[in-house]
Amino acid sequence: MTDSPSHEQAKRPVSAALAGPYGHPFHPMLVTVPIGAWVGSLVFDIASHLVGDPGFLARGAMWLIALGVIGALAAALVGFLDLFAIPPGTRAFRIGLVHMTLNLLVTAAYTANLLWRHADYRPDAGVAGGMLALNAVSLAALGVSGHLGGKLAYRYGVRVADEITQAEGFVPTHRPPRSTS
Helix, strand or coil, X not given: CCCCHHHHHHHCCCCHHHHXXXXXXXXXXXXXXXXXXXXXXXXXXXXXXXXCCCHHXXXXXXXXXXXXXXXXXXXXXXXXXXXXXXXXXXXXXXXXHHHHHHHHXXXXXXXXXXXXXXXCCCCCCCCCHHHHHHHHHHHHHHHHHHHHHXXXXXXXCCCCCCHHHHHHHHCCCCCCCCCCC
């Protein structure tokens, strides 16, 4: 299969220095920070209801949410550049817009959650039920957005090297043994 001109355009970075070189974008690397931090914060939120001294877990969850927000902003900056590489008017571009919108909404929800926790912080208390619920709903929305991001990369090949370049990884690195007959 040969790539169409618009498909090839979606594989190339707008700025390799800012978004990552061809076939190696920065966005997928950076999204691991907010995902990991926010999953960890939900684990800490739940655990704060299972221990006798929940304050340290509530405080840890708040720090993880803050780390996730900072990481999400960094991932968004290079994600915007990846979106600009996709030709407008295509299915991939439309999915990219939904992916971006969901991520911005999730980041806003976690920012609100962080501010709520900061305003209602009690060093000896666990995480309030509403805060935990907002965390869980936000994480579920992040999962939907991640599915869309995966569709962009794995189904439509956005910022993924073309098949000829990928095939280089499957060339044997050594010669097979010679037969002795």
